[in-house]
Amino acid sequence: MRNILVAILLISFGIANAQDLKAYQFYDKKGHEIETDKLVKELADYDVVFFGENHNSSINHWLQLKLTEALYEKKNGQIILGAEMFERDNQAQLNQYLNGTFDAKTLKDSARLWNNYATDYKPLVDFAKAKKLNFIATNIPRRYASQTAKEGLESLNKLTAKEKTYIAQLPIKVTLDTPGYPEMKKMMGDHAEGTKVMNFISAQATKDATMAESILKNIQAGKTFIHYNGNYHSKEFGGTYWYVKQKNPKLKMAVISVFESEDPALKVPEKEYIPTDFNLIIPADMTKTF
Numbered sequence: 032m033r034n035i036l037v038a039i040l041l042i043s044f045g046i047a048n049a050q051d052l053k054a055y056q057f058y059d060k061k062g063h064e065i066e067t068d069k070l071v072k073e074l075a076d077y078d079v080v081f082f083g084e085n086h087n088s089s090i091n092h093w094l095q096l097k098l099t100e101a102l103y104e105k106k107n108g109q110i111i112l113g114a115e116m117f118e119r120d121n122q123a124q125l126n127q128y129l130n131g132t133f134d135a136k137t138l139k140d141s142a143r144l145w146n147n148y149a150t151d152y153k154p155l156v157d158f159a160k161a162k163k164l165n166f167i168a169t170n171i172p173r174r175y176a177s178q179t180a181k182e183g184l185e186s187l188n189k190l191t192a193k194e195k196t197y198i199a200q201l202p203i204k205v206t207l208d209t210p211g212y213p214e215m216k217k218m219m220g221d222h223a224e225g226t227k228v229m230n231f232i233s234a235q236a237t238k239d240a241t242m243a244e245s246i247l248k249n250i251q252a253g254k255t256f257i258h259y260n261g262n263y264h265s266k267e268f269g270g271t272y273w274y275v276k277q278k279n280p281k282l283k284m285a286v287i288s289v290f291e292s293e294d295p296a297l298k299v300p301e302k303e304y305i306p307t308d309f310n311l312i313i314p315a316d317m318t319k320t321f
Contacts (some may be wrong), residue, residue, distance in 0.1 A: 054090050054317070056297040057287075058310045070309060071101040077255055079246060079284040081272055083262035083311075087319040091289055092151040094311065095259055099155060102255060103162060109253055112159050115242060115260040115271075116145050116152050117168030119197040125168050129160045143173070147320050155259065169245035169258065171198050171237050180234035183226070187237070199240035204277070205233045210269025212236075239264060243274030250282075262289050267305050291315040 057065045065073075074080050082098070084091045102110055117125055121142040127133040133141070135153075145152065159166040175198055178186055187201055195201065207213050212232050219228050242260065250256050264270040265286045272286055286307035292300055297312040304310075 052295055053297045056312045058299055060306045060308055062299050071105050075105045077285045078282045079256045081258050081265035081286045083265050083288045085289055086261055087321050089318045089320050090313050096154050099257055111165045111254050111256045113167035113169045113258045115170050118170045118172045119168050120172050122168040150320050167245055167249045169242040171241040176234045176237050179237050180230050183230050184233040199244040203236055203240045205236045209273050210267040239270045240274045242271040246275055247278055287311055
């Protein structure tokens with residue numbers, strides 16, 4: 032009898048522990064837990080929502096889709112989608128897929144899709160297609176960012192008028208006052224050549240400034256523009272967020288940042304945690320898509 036009772040207790044303990052496991056938890060900027068329904072209600076009041084991501088996080092991408100679906104319902108379809116993962120010169124191909132002219136294979140063959148597109152971004156694009164939503168390719172073509180890293184920001188002046196339509200209007204302001212950029216400089220080390228450091232940071236700036244301009248060109252009154260980007264492009268209200276803010280400080284914008292935690296309860300991390308408006312905590316060992 033005693034062994035049976037011990038077995039029951041052990042099973043109960045195991046179930047309790049399993050029930051305590053969390054796949055994610057959202058917090059507001061004050062460190063209070065916020066449920067997804069309340070989060071959606073608050074996000075619906077913003078002009079722009081930056082949804083940061085870890086590119087290989089399965090739960091991060093699933094939540095992007097689910098919150099987008101919920102915001103679509105909350106705002107009666109008044110949303111616009113945009114993403115870092117699509118480059119400006121592929122907007123025509125993306126539009127042709129959205130309107131049904133291209134099938135999935137033709138889009139894959141004609142646009143520069145990320146390797147994890149099928150698992151992580153296609154669900155969002157297909158949602159936009161089904162609901163007839165605008166989906167904006169916001170990023171600079173990678174060849175121009177690479178050119179900047181190698182040759183400097185001034186090299187973009189040599190581009191043709193057509194090529195310049197795919198990047199933010201020149202000259203692009205680059206300053207270490209932008210949150211995140213001093214961190215990039217520090218990561219390159221004290222012995223890195225100054226010109227190389229600034230070229231590297233300028234390449235990042237061309238991405239942020241171009242995405243910001245893309246958002247500003249496509250925003251519409253009464254609609255929430257949801258922008259999906261790597262966490263670095265909006266964390267600490269820097270990057271793309273900073274460039275939008277410089278051009279239009281009156282816009283009401285929110286940032287969702289993502290952090291990983293070893294704590295099964297997904298409490299707010301004690302270290303390296305700088306919150307933004309809303310903060311997604313996910314398990315460090317969550318399944319990765321690559």
